[in-house]
Amino acid sequence: MTETRTRAERRAATADRILRAAQEEFGERGMEGATIRGIARRAGVDPSLVLQHYGSKQALFSLAVRPDPALAESDVPRHLAEVLSIRLRELPPETRVLLRSMLTSPEAGAVMRDYLQERVADLARASDRDDAEVRATVLVSSILGLTLARHFLHLPALQDLDDATIDTLVQPWFATMADPSAR
Numbered sequence: 744m745t746e747t748r749t750r751a752e753r754r755a756a757t758a759d760r761i762l763r764a765a766q767e768e769f770g771e772r773g774m775e776g777a778t779i780r781g782i783a784r785r786a787g788v789d790p791s792l793v794l795q796h797y798g799s800k801q802a803l804f805s806l807a808v809r810p811d812p813a814l815a816e817s818d819v820p821r822h823l824a825e826v827l828s829i830r831l832r833e834l835p836p837e838t839r840v841l842l843r844s845m846l847t848s849p850e851a852g853a854v855m856r857d858y859l860q861e862r863v864a865d866l867a868r869a870s871d872r873d874d875a876e877v878r879a880t881v882l883v884s885s886i887l888g889l890t891l892a893r894h895f896l897h898l899p900a901l902q903d904l905d906d907a908t909i910d911t912l913v914q915p916w917f918a919t920m921a922d923p924s925a926r
Contacts, residue, residue, distance in 0.1 A: 758796045761786045763836065765793075765807045770839030774804050774848050808841040808851045827917055830890040831901070831909055842891060859883050882920045889913075 748756070764785035768777040779800055783790040797803040829835075834842070841858075844851035866879035893901040904913075 754796075757786075757788060757792065761788060761793050761796055762803070762806060765797075765803050766836030766840050769804060769807050770834075770836050770843055773843050774800075774851070777804075804840075804844075804848070805850060807837060808844060808848075808854050809837065827886050827889070827913065828909060830886055831893060831904055831913065834890070834894050838890075839894070842895065859887065878920055882917070885920075 761782065765777070765782045768782045768785055771777075772781070777800070779790050779793050782803070783793050786793070793803065797806065830838075841851055841855055845855040846852065862883045863876065863879045866882065867875040869875075870878070872878065889901065892898045893904070
């Protein structure tokens with residue numbers, strides 16, 4: 744049986760394919776090194792379609808660096824533990840492009856700052872401690888540092904982390920910092 748999709752569904756699928764390709768291209772090459780042609784090649788489309796869907800390389804970059812909105816959850820400590828676990832294993836394309844670009848693109852830097860501040864505020868609200876904001880900032884900043892050290896600086900000890908080490912070393916540290924009752 745042949746699946747028939749509407750024109751709007753095909754258009755949305757193409758736009759999504761282009762966005763994913765852009766995240767990969769920006770993640771590998773940064774804003775300056777990525778090209779519309781390279782993005783189009785990855786997406787399997789003509790370069791004119793990239794511009795038709797997104798208008799410009801800058802507009803596409805702005806969308807590509809946005810963190811996944813599904814990351815905001817009500818159980819903030821559990822969510823951040825999951826984020827840490829993911830960051831120590833593999834990076835989603837949108838995270839890779841944002842991290843690669845945050846120090847060279849003011850727009851990406853602002854997106855990262857806003858995203859991290861939102862995570863800090865969410866985590867701090869989950870605690871009744873007087874130092875909740877500082878603890879949340881240290882925790883969120885540490886996750887960022889671990890992510891950069893593993894995926895961009897390739898520190899050897901972090902490259903060899905296995906699930907057992909993450910579970911026995913990193914997760915308890917995280918739990919101590921995130922637990923609102925930890926004194």
